[in-house]
Amino acid sequence: MSKAIVYLNQFFGQIGGEDVADHEPEIRDKKVGAAMLYDQLLDADVTHTIICGDNFVGSKEEEAIDRILGFLEDKEFDIFFAGPAFQAGRYGNACGAIGKAVKEEFDVPVISSMNEENPGVDMYKKDIYIFPGGQSAAKMKDDVTKMVEFGNKILNGEKLLPAEEEGYFIRGIRHQYFLPDETPAYERAIDMLLKKINNEEYVSELPIPELDTVKIADPIEDLSKITVALVTSGGIVPIDNPDRIQSASATRWGKYYIDDVDQLQNRRQEAFKTIHAGYDPAAADTDPNRVVPVDAMRKYEEVGKIGKLYKYFYSTVGTGTTQGEAARMGQEITEELLEDGVQAVILTST
Amino acid sequence: MVKEIERAGIPVVQMANLIPVAKTVGANRMVPTISIPYPLGDPSTSEEEQWKLRYHRVGVALDALTTDIEEQTVFDVEI
Numbered sequence: 001m002s003k004a005i006v007y008l009n010q011f012f013g014q015i016g017g018e019d020v021a022d023h024e025p026e027i028r029d030k031k032v033g034a035a036m037l038y039d040q041l042l043d044a045d046v047t048h049t050i051i052c053g054d055n056f057v058g059s060k061e062e063e064a065i066d067r068i069l070g071f072l073e074d075k076e077f078d079i080f081f082a083g084p085a086f087q088a089g090r091y092g093n094a095c096g097a098i099g100k101a102v103k104e105e106f107d108v109p110v111i112s113s114m115n116e117e118n119p120g121v122d123m124y125k126k127d128i129y130i131f132p133g134g135q136s137a138a139k140m141k142d143d144v145t146k147m148v149e150f151g152n153k154i155l156n157g158e159k160l161l162p163a164e165e166e167g168y169f170i171r172g173i174r175h176q177y178f179l180p181d182e183t184p185a186y187e188r189a190i191d192m193l194l195k196k197i198n199n200e201e202y203v204s205e206l207p208i209p210e211l212d213t214v215k216i217a218d219p220i221e222d223l224s225k226i227t228v229a230l231v232t233s234g235g236i237v238p239i240d241n242p243d244r245i246q247s248a249s250a251t252r253w254g255k256y257y258i259d260d261v262d263q264l265q266n267r268r269q270e271a272f273k274t275i276h277a278g279y280d281p282a283a284a285d286t287d288p289n290r291v292v293p294v295d296a297m298r299k300y301e302e303v304g305k306i307g308k309l310y311k312y313f314y315s316t317v318g319t320g321t322t323q324g325e326a327a328r329m330g331q332e333i334t335e336e337l338l339e340d341g342v343q344a345v346i347l348t349s350t
Numbered sequence: 351m352v353k354e355i356e357r358a359g360i361p362v363v364q365m366a367n368l369i370p371v372a373k374t375v376g377a378n379r380m381v382p383t384i385s386i387p388y389p390l391g392d393p394s395t396s397e398e399e400q401w402k403l404r405y406h407r408v409g410v411a412l413d414a415l416t417t418d419i420e421e422q423t424v425f426d427v428e429i
Contacts, residue, residue: 216378217361283388290391296408330354345362
């Protein structure tokens with residue numbers, strides 16, 4: 001029987017929630033949490049579960065990788081699974097970073113699953129197999145099933161088809177491959193060319209990935225003459241959250257007046273707190289300047305490094321927020337900044 | 351969000367812990383922070399240390415806004 005090892009974060013590894021997202025990497029010689037589901041479906045035994053907090057990987061990626069590769073050094077395994085990470089950005093990042101390192105070090109197939117909105121997809125789809133997954137853990141069974149079906153094909157030595165047919169995100173790796181009907185490349189190329197000339201639809205065999213980069217804005221010549229604004233996706237809001245910004249999957253943003261303060265007062269002082277559901281709020285609630293550094297900006301204003309700190313800071317929540325919503329909110333905020341003559345922005349994210 | 355701000359020609363610097371994510375979403379100027387729940391001040395250190403770190407990194411971010419860059423750039427921090 002083949003052997004498999006599964007990687008899970010602190011939540012799916014049943015350690016706990018955001019308060020233990022700093023959990024150090026560990027390996028257990030048994031099936032924990034979601035690893036049991038893999039074991040039921042897989043044509044292999046799940047021998048170990050690796051668990052690590054998402055923040056640990058986020059902040060100390062190199063150490064996390066070193067320690068996990070160390071755990072695996074003396075283990076025998078034929079395949080490695082990470083996730084599914086759904087729409088959780090930090091978990092997707094962790095699955096990708098760990099998965100890529102395991103693939104490179106041990107040369108075993110590594111399979112993960114993430115929602116298409118998870119930034120981990122674009123970061124790691126070239127390195128490991130990532131299947132498109134659901135938005136939340138409600139899709140656990142479906143997502144694991146997809147991963148395992150493909151894993152079983154690999155374990156059983158079945159012929160693997162191109163990414164589009166197997167269903168994982170295209171890795172951009174080219175294989176020598178003969179079409180079942182054996183149409184040679186020159187005929188396909190001429191067919192495509194004719195279609196293109198006739199303005200007909202055709203599908204390229206070598207798609208060029210679209211990169212939506214933005215032109216780098218010109219630098220500011222003299223900060224001491226301009227207004228700089230603070231924007232955050234860290235969910236800092238007045239304690240009554242007047243704009244009712246959602247704690248996750250946000251579609252709303254707010255702007256909060258700070259022209260009369262030298263720093264952000266905290267939750268206990270009934271001023272500001274975080275409503276972000278994607279990280280432990282304790283540190284931000286105690287001192288919101290850790291997320292929106294009004295105090296430091298005020299000091300730079302006082303010493304004349306910047307002309308002025310803009311009278312509002314802008315805030316929303318960046319967890320589970322779709323890229324489409326984020327873009328729309330960004331456009332709306334930008335419109336206001338332009339109107340008010342703000343010339344530069346510091347955006348803090350958590 | 352960072353892309354929409356920059357698209358309008360306003361230079362923006364993103365302060366983030368997950369720099370690879372910031373790169374993927376298309377930030378051009380980036381300054382690392384120390385963690386996700388406390389980007390600019392570790393509660394287990396003294397107030398003074400937190401202030402020094404925050405003042406320094408925000409300063410790096412401000413300098414980044416005045417720096418001419420050719421490609422996505424992560425600016426170095428000292429503390």
